[in-house]
Amino acid sequence: MASYNIPDQLKGLSPEEVKTSRERYGFNRIETIRHSAFEMLVDILKEPMLILLFAISIIYVIVGNYGEALFMFVAIVAVSAISLYQDNRSRKALEELEKLNEPLSMVIRAGKVIKLPTHEIVVGDLCITEEGKMINADGHIVHSNDFSVNEASLTGESFSVFKNSDSDNNQVYSGTISVSGLAVFKVDHIGKATKIGQIGDAITSIKEESSPLQIQIRQFVKWMGIAGIIIFLMVWGYSFIQTGSLVSSLLNGLTMAMSVLPEEIPVAFTTFMALGAWKLMREGIIVKKTSIVETLGSTTVICTDKTGTITENSMQLKKLYNYPSDQIFEEDAFNNPALSTLINYAMWSSEPVPFDPMEKTLHKVYESTQKEDVRRNYELFHEYPLEGKPPMMTHLFQNAAKDRIIAAKGAPEAILAVSRLSDQEKDKVRAQITQFGKEGYRVLGVARSDYAGNDFPDKQQDFEFNFLGLVVFYDPPKPGIKEVFKHIYDAGIQVKVITGDNADTTASIAAQAGIVNTVEVQSGNDLQGYTQEALIPIAERTVLFTRMFPEAKLAVVNALKKKGEVVAMLGDGVNDGPALKAAHIGVAMGNKGTEIAKAAAALIITNDDLDKLVVGVAAGRRIYANIKKAIQYIISIHIPIILTVSLPLFLGWIYPQIFTPVHVIFMELVMGPTCSIVYENEPMEKNTMLQPPRTLTDTFLNLRELAISIIQGLVITAGVLFAYQWAVQHAGDEENTRAMVFTTLIFSNMLLSLVNRSFHYSLFNSLKNRNMLFPIVIGLTLILLFAILYIRPFANFFQLKGLSLPELGIALLIAAVSVLWFELYKLYKRYLVGKGQASLH
Template sequence: MTWFNQSTDSVIKALKSDYQQGLSEDQRGERQTAFGLNEINQVKHASALHIFIAQLKNPLLIILALGALLSFYTGHHVDAFAITTIILINASITFIQEYKAQKSIDALRDMSAPHCHVKQNGQWHEMSAKQLVPGDIILLKTGDIIPADCRLVETTQLEVDESALTGESNLIRKQTSVLESSDLTLGDQLNMGFMSTPVHNGRGIAVVTATGMKTEVGKIARLIETTQNRLTPLQARIHALSKTLIWAALFIVAVIIGIGFYKGLTLSGMVDTSISLVVAAIPEGLTTVVTIVLTLGAKHMMRNHALAKYLASVETLGSTSVICTDKTGTLTQNKMQSVQIWAGGEHYHIQGEGYRPIGEFKDDQQRPVTPQQHPHLNHLLEMSALCNEAQLVEQEGRYHIQGLPTEGALVVAAAKANIHKEALQQHHRIIKTFPFDPKRKMMSIIIQEPDNSYQLIVKGAPDVLIDHSEIIEFQDKHLDVTSNRYLIEDVIHTFGSQALRTLAIGYRHLSEAQIHLSQEELETQLTFTGLHGIIDLPRPEATQSVKECHEAGIRVIMITGDHAVTARAIAEKMQIIHANEEAIVITGKELNALSDEELGNLAPKIHVYARVTPEHKLRIVKALQQRGDVVAMTGDGVNDAPALRKADIGIAMGDSGTGVAKESADLILLDDNFATIVTAVREGRRIYDNIRKFIRQDLTANVGEVSAILFAFLLISGEPLLALAPLMILWVNLVSDGMPSLALGVDVAEADVMKRSPRDQKDSFFADSLGARIIVRGLVMGGFTFWMFHYALHLGMTLAYAQTLAFMTLIFGQLFHVFDARTFTSLYRRNPFTNRLLLLAVFGSGALSILMVYSPFGNLVLGTTPLQLHHLVMTFFIAALPTFILSGIKELFRFKWL
């Protein structure tokens, strides 16, 4: 039922309650049985054991586990132990990173009011908010958090902050009158109170209409519960890569077994070869290196005020094609400012930022002016400061407003002209105040001047104030309102087209006898002095960030609870849309009239969504995702939580954001700065590039290992001889290749990283011919490795010596290859000395590998044997040939696949 359409008597009657008596104890007991406690349901989180077991389901680890079992079964206990250790290390690292419980619903629970005042049997009682039931009569006062959804029955200057729920920045002045429209958004339901929203001013009495999961906050909680997180683009690509590698390994093993049976080989020989091929085909260090690189990326982002809660989200921003951003506090400063004044027929502009009382005044030609030298402006600012209940407060160099934000904007404007209420009251004594009333839309005071004359100062809505005025101050003239009303209306229209909220100032001289007149009699025959144009200004750095997003091919969409006109004007100021652009601005009502298909078709043209609900935000994200977009959603309110969870990456505000938004998000902006998103996007793109580079490096080495073993199996007659022992392959994958790969993961970004369009999320890691490069380079590297193995056997060397020679050829080959892998062009186009960590990793990897050849420990564990010095030098130079020759051919002929 739409309670806001019902009279208070009808609502109380429908809920079978009594305004004077409230509910009895028996009635409450019956209703608690029917409706349950007034609380948000808690989500059951997965146990630590369940999360760890989930890591072991990684397809790559399952294949390795099979290899470990086969090794153990065939008596290769050292191999089995080494492979098992690798499996546990991989699973543990991922488990540690993912062992973070989802606390979205817990945060919603924390927002609910712990206690409230309830009428029971005609008396007010304080009780736990959990005990509330529909039909309860509750008392609301300044400082309370509304404990349940309710229909207001009585209000006295009641103002509620609903920004966390609706996204609208202004305090909402509540009323009790019936609202006629049947499809009002939450922000327009002025006679309703909503669970978890704080009361800033005034007092009210209400009847509870919904509790627990039936409240608006409860509906959001249910959306959060039922919204499934999608795989991030990186996770999807790694899953696809895992399947490819598994099928490749199984296919190769099947080929080996088939050929082995055909050649009449023993089962033991085929099993040994198969185990080696499985170990060679699977990049054991891949998930570990990805995790470490993402962790380092997360730390780098943290230093730039972006906290990544989940490692995969570090890369996801780099894939983002659309950023859906809330307006208030994200794109704007969430601080109302008077930026323009019309006084005495003249326009003035006010500079400054936030609530700091520092800013220059300029005339319509942008020339600096001194307010004290402009009587109409000075008079307006003095009246603005006097007829005002807000206060500007400084704490440790930071300024904030106590009171209504719009009134605070006037106080700050006056302070910028060094006009302060406290100083004015020394000469202008306030003897009577008529507080603001939403029905009459005005506030007024009576002051006594130093000469003992009296004056009424009025502040209010311009359309109302002008109806109560007889005179307009215009330069040095006093014009009658009847024939010159258009002057004010033109200013109102001009301010409105710039998304400026308007507040007018007027006055009236009074005799001593008139000060005792009623409020209605006093607030007439006014002299209209001027208007303030007030706005929540865009963050300067956010505007530049929007521009950078466009350059990076990322579309920025504003989603806000504000009105469409205000939202469009802000979007134009921030260049989200251009004034001459036919961009669609759509409201929540219009969105309701669209089918999902129609919304999907319109989505590419819509730049601003205004007056939207949580369900709308979720629907918008789904529509964009169905088009193939990778969607980032920023937000700070409770109403943003479901969309934050559904988006590919949810971005919450760390300073102004609610606990619900932070817990639902993947990334938290610690400085609430939209510009930080651009830094995070750049970091995400750099990380993805580097992941592709070390995947190329790893898989090229894997192809080299597999091909070297296959060549030996196919080309050498008799029982199969392994060109590389299983533990040699593990050493290459985890140490000699792992260290340089990790150094690739922290490489600096290439120059064009923010000039490219976002990646198509359908693209695999192997897009842009990367797969062909891996296969070609790997086969050549494997061919050289096999040749050195065969060369040693031809000289009559032992199998261990031949394997060691092949081992060092492969190691040196992939150490040279890493310098080509660190760029998408070729090693001849990127200075190898710009990544000192890579140079250190290459040197260290080579040195450790040589140590494993010439040390008893390495001989025992890996099965190596010391090489003659000239053979070691030969492997070094021969291993360099594939990289330098193939890269040279690529430079000459521009082959992308090479």
């Protein structure tokens, strides 16, 4: 408990008392609605594809084709199992994310401060809350200093309320935010018994907005569904006119509808997003909304804080500038008696229970350099929290003898502005501050006041202060940060540094970290005079933004968004909340981030490593590219299925019903896992992170990409129909022709899935990318195909016969020609790229 200076009498619960309380009151959680496996299954059975399968099964039962009916029911079970597996895998991934999103709470138990998951808080616990943390249970304050809380989530009032153990209202409530200081509160209510728990379930579930890609995919599937209904009616009507058989024509129509319906696309999208988020979680990146995975790959600008993101946030006190003697002291000379006053007042101006790294350092330096520690003798009786532009803070202490200490610290400009110094003296100090800044140091000014009255001014700036000197911290850049920014720049992403520090220090650290174009610097005050329109070009060209406050951060983010940039904003403080919320991707730091920052962010980096954001961007690009590959594969393979079902019928060929529902459903069972699970597992193509980001408003398939997929599908169709005619010309009966067409289509499907692994690199290059699911799925498909061809009961059921070795070779040759021509197109594309006439993708 030493690091928090908690009063010794606050011991907290013993392990036995915790157990007793939990047995009586339960866990600190508001239970959300969980869908059971049965409910998930019911949702799956509402899918259009399964409804079609049910309809076909019933027709087969009515006409007495019990074998086909049984197969359809088996297909229903198989499709349901695959969907249930995918849904369950996605749900498990999201539940794991939910667990990681749960904040840790600080609790005093058995005399020790420990961190534990919030749901483990029990009634009677002593919880510690501090600036920027969310309060996670209802209770009453037993100890505090400089503590204020924002209760807007309950009251709607946006201002902060100061509270302590002696206040008329010393209650704190779950879901509210600690704005300043620290408090220890004893837990009275948890879970559903808290005020926020009683308000209702609505507060615990926030509906996610659909991403642009989700909307585009939904629209595409909707139009394909409408097309399926129209084609179903056409085929049913045409077939009925031709045959006069209602059942046979209805089966033809339903077969057609099954071949048109692209139900794999929304399944693939959901699988990609959920598994993408789960994989990022394993990398230490918690994604709060799965749709953000897609947006990550489009990031064009990263706005980053300096302290703790670019730097280590170690805040080592390196130097002290003592103003009365006009001397600079290095850290090995901090014991010099001349520094006693400066060190004392630097410590007294800090929080009595420090949580800021600089204040913790000042307390340690005080402990190690002062002969007598008098902190327990003095009590904080009046204070002015950190405020102003630039900010400062003032604390007033006194002891039993009414001896008073009034100490202030803050941004050097703020402290100089309130100090009794001449302009010449201030200029001398400013020159020293500038020099420290250029060396990359973080500088704070320290001052004292001898105010004797009790009618304290409303504003701390109205005290008369004596300037004591400067405390000089060094927060070095993180190891390897230069390489991180190189990766970001290589990916075509801009970097903006938005910090509360001064211009000189920021410029020095930015240069050490490898950030480019740091000549122009804008301060928060500079930006106040601009309209939003005028701010756009400034936000676009400027890299360093210093002395920034919440409104200024928000203005920069909004200006960049208005320019069309996709903005990732990194922040950790209470003041970063608005900008994190406004950015396309709000990113909070897991270790040093405040709860309010984590609540506002869409992404949390658990170990505060900026390199993880690069990992996230790469994952976003990989997932987006793989979704496109999966969708192009689905479109390309659906075209030959649709045309093979319909053209023999419409053209009056000898065997008009070459495929029945059993053949189409077999294809669907092969395609489903390929497009969702297999393509999702595809690794990122080389040079992906050397390309500029895509535009967020791009459609998931542009006209050129759609045209390529359609052409691929039409060429495969030509090959399959050629196989049909070849079999007929060589005296093949209906079963032989069906086997030839079916086998050619299966071979084409397997080759297409391999060719479409990359739309730039060759098939041989793609085979080097490790994806064990491809050989597994292709191997299983071949086993099933040969079982259907050569095991008599299966062959009879599918109404085809085994092919001879030459026929198999011809089917494979036709499939190869129908699919592998695309490798020549890719070769031509690479040739153009080599000559600089086309982009990589």
